[in-house]
Amino acid sequence: MPSGPDFGPSSASDKTNGLAIAAFVTGLLGCFGILGIILGAISLSQIGRNGGKGRGFAIAGIVLSSFWLVAGIVFGVIAASSDSSGDGATPSPTRTKPKEVDAQKMKVGDCINDNTAAPNPSATEPVEVDSVKIVACTSPHDGEVTAVFRLSAATLPPEAELRQRASTGCKLRTAARLRRDPAASSLANSYYYPTDESWKSGDRSVTCVAVAANEGTKLTRPLQR
Structure with a gap:
């Protein structure tokens, strides 16, 4: 006897992990600090435990968030170095025009x-x-x-x-x-x-x-x- 389509619940392995997508979006925006890293780590743990898709999204979110975090630290160090160099007693430039x-x-x-x-x-x-x-x-x-x-x-x-x-x-x-x-x-x-x-x-x-x-x-x- 032919069977009809199966409309039962899909397997968990067919679903994309929501936290993985959130990690990827957060990493793209780059304004949430380490949040993308945290979300990515949690999603990888869930995928490893329960199965599902989204591993690539999670890893990309972690990488992107790490990039923005490192870039922010580097920029802060450069800005602080620039400010400290301006605190010295640097002579004012000689005026060339009256x-x-x-x-x-x-x-x-x-x-x-x-x-x-x-x-x-x-x-x-x-x-x-x-x-x-x-x-x-x-x-x-x-x-x-x-x-x-x-x-x-x-x-x-x-x-x-x-x-x-x-x-x-x-x-x-x-x-x-x-x-x-x-x-x-x-x-x-x-x-x-x-x-x-x-x-x-x-x-x-x-x-x-x-x-x-x-x-x-x-x-x-x-x-x-």
Whole structure:
């Protein structure tokens, strides 16, 4: 007597293990860490114990997840190495193009050109300066910023007293450094100090600048540290 088709339950060996597929998909995505490795290991264990298909999926998931894990570790080491190398005292690159900045924003080590000739140590009358040009210290420049300090006065001192405080403060803070420079005899101290208007806006800074002692002469190198 002929038999009809068998619609009974299929054998477990005909089914693809669900965890094997999950391991493969997880490995492809690469954003679940070791999850793909874990799923792959479990699926291989189940296939070995109960039979079924999907061994290739499980192994591929483990390999792919391992690849992403190793790649992540390597990338992290490279990034950490790059960050640590940037923590050292690396000198800032020498400026090659003049950069105009607010006179109140000069920093120690800046080499400047000032078209108003305000750094002239022999000037008898003050000159208001709004901005200066920051230039390379290896190119001709009017002066190099050697110190910046704040005045402690509660109110704006008279002009003569203000200039005296600026001059005295700069000499105290920079005299030793200027003496160390090989060209000490040809250097002089100059300074910038608050104006009436800048004082009202909170400016209390005096900026000390080393300049050439002879009027009209420019510096051509950075000062010796």
